Amino acid sequence: MKVAISVQGNDLSSPVDPRFGRAQGFLIVDTETDDFEYVPNPNVSAASGAGIAAAQMIANKGVSAVITGQIGPNAFGVLDASGIRVYTGAAGSAAEALEAYKAGKLSATGSATTTPQLGVGPGWYGPGRGGFGPGRCCRGGPPGPRRGGGPW
Amino acid sequence: MVISVGSGKGGTGKTTLAVNLAHLASIEDEIFFLDCDAEDPDSHFYLKPEWESETDVETPIPRIDKERCDYCGKCSEICPRNALAVLRDDVLVFPELCYGCGGCALSCPMRCVTFESKKIGSVKQGRSGSIRFYQGLLEVGEPSPVRVIKNVKENIQENSRVIIDCPPGTGCALVESVRGSDYCLLVTEPSPFRKHDLELAHQVCVKLEIPHGVVTNRSNGHDEIIDDFCSASSLEILGRIPFSREVAQRISRGELLVDDEHLKRHTEHIFRTVQRRCSFN
Numbered sequence: 001m002k003v004a005i006s007v008q009g010n011d012l013s014s015p016v017d018p019r020f021g022r023a024q025g026f027l028i029v030d031t032e033t034d035d036f037e038y039v040p041n042p043n044v045s046a047a048s049g050a051g052i053a054a055a056q057m058i059a060n061k062g063v064s065a066v067i068t069g070q071i072g073p074n075a076f077g078v079l080d081a082s083g084i085r086v087y088t089g090a091a092g093s094a095a096e097a098l099e100a101y102k103a104g105k106l107s108a109t110g111s112a113t114t115t116p117q118l119g120v121g122p123g124w125y126g127p128g129r130g131g132f133g134p135g136r137c138c139r140g141g142p143p144g145p146r147r148g149g150g151p152w
Numbered sequence: 153m154v155i156s157v158g159s160g161k162g163g164t165g166k167t168t169l170a171v172n173l174a175h176l177a178s179i180e181d182e183i184f185f186l187d188c189d190a191e192d193p194d195s196h197f198y199l200k201p202e203w204e205s206e207t208d209v210e211t212p213i214p215r216i217d218k219e220r221c222d223y224c225g226k227c228s229e230i231c232p233r234n235a236l237a238v239l240r241d242d243v244l245v246f247p248e249l250c251y252g253c254g255g256c257a258l259s260c261p262m263r264c265v266t267f268e269s270k271k272i273g274s275v276k277q278g279r280s281g282s283i284r285f286y287q288g289l290l291e292v293g294e295p296s297p298v299r300v301i302k303n304v305k306e307n308i309q310e311n312s313r314v315i316i317d318c319p320p321g322t323g324c325a326l327v328e329s330v331r332g333s334d335y336c337l338l339v340t341e342p343s344p345f346r347k348h349d350l351e352l353a354h355q356v357c358v359k360l361e362i363p364h365g366v367v368t369n370r371s372n373g374h375d376e377i378i379d380d381f382c383s384a385s386s387l388e389i390l391g392r393i394p395f396s397r398e399v400a401q402r403i404s405r406g407e408l409l410v411d412d413e414h415l416k417r418h419t420e421h422i423f424r425t426v427q428r429r430c431s432f433n
Contacts, residue, residue, distance in 0.1 A: 049234020049249050056237040074246055078237045081244060
């Protein structure tokens with residue numbers, strides 16, 4: 001089966017992007033073979049409805065599950081209507097998140113884990129938990145571990 | 153003749169200036185006053201109109217006939233707001249994101265998009281002496297006041313004298329409010345934060361080709377930050393409202409500054425200058 005992982009890069013060593021709708025891109029991974037395809041997210045700076053558009057794009061890729069950090073209600077609604085299970089709280093690299101998923105360490109969410117963020121544009125990490133390892137900093141600051149949540 | 157009062161930053165004194173100018177202008181002849189700050193209108197606290205009527209503002213929301221839809225996805229592609237998600241055998245509509253542009257219906261090859269109306273706000277109309285008062289009011293939870301502002305502005309009659317109290321910010325709501333104005337007053341305060349937003353509002357006026365000038369509120373004798381910016385940008389400072397306890401007290405009681413002999417002269421000076429700049433008579 002195929003799963004989609006939100007990523008801040010284009011391969012399995014890239015960090016998971018904690019955002020779904022405004023993730024930099026997605027890895028569509030075949031869980032049997034670990035073969036993957038990278039799909040950039042054209043909705044990163046959408047004026048509104050980034051989550052909806054990203055969810056529609058992912059749904060049309062025929063995946064069975066999504067692995068990400070946080071998901072909003074609109075994106076969740078689209079994925080749910082498509083019968084796609086959503087696993088949140090993923091951290092570390094995409095490969096690590098994939099392993100955690102395969103090992104059953106990620107739990108599927110039955111609802112959104114964050115509120116809709118209308119038209120906030122890129123560079124906003126939402127009221128999430130953050131706290132994963134070094135990654136690209138959204139405002140161009142030095143990369144490093146992040147603490148706490150909230151906007152950067 | 154349409155004069156709008158904007159600022160960029162919220163809470164700088166747009167309403168304070170707009171209602172006092174309106175009062176002065178209404179002494180001479182009938183004027184229209186439009187409160188376009190539809191997300192939080194407050195001019196009525198000062199001008200105290202007697203309400204006469206209220207009309208709903210509605211927006212069209214797409215409804216998809218799923219019997220006829222072939223899920224081609226064209227409606228979703230064209231939607232600038234991403235308010236439609238087309239899946240393999242379903243179409244989801246997110247009404248709270250829809251601006252009602254109608255592109256989905258135009259792009260649908262199966263002609264299966266129809267519209268239903270959704271109330272997003274209202275326009276209240278009233279009178280206060282010779283002021284014809286209009287207020288836009290957006291419903292709680294609605295994302296955009298633009299359509300409400302459009303409906304408020306439809307009440308402007310040709311050759312009438314109009315004062316518009318604009319919403320804060322420099323987004324769509326401000327653009328819709330100041331569009332078509334003959335002059336725009338930008339209210340600011342002597343602080344870096346206000347100066348930053350004044351710059352943005354100035355750029356909006358330049359882009360829309362609306363003549364504009366600055367009024368410094370809470371002027372405390374140290375207005376250099378605004379004065380320097382204005383002289384560097386060739387912007388005229390039309391007047392100042394002093395930073396005083398008296399002004400704050402009158403505002404907190406819902407009173408006009410022009411009812412106070414001492415404070416009246418500041419607003420009067422601004423009013424006369426604006427009149428000269430754009431022959432508002």
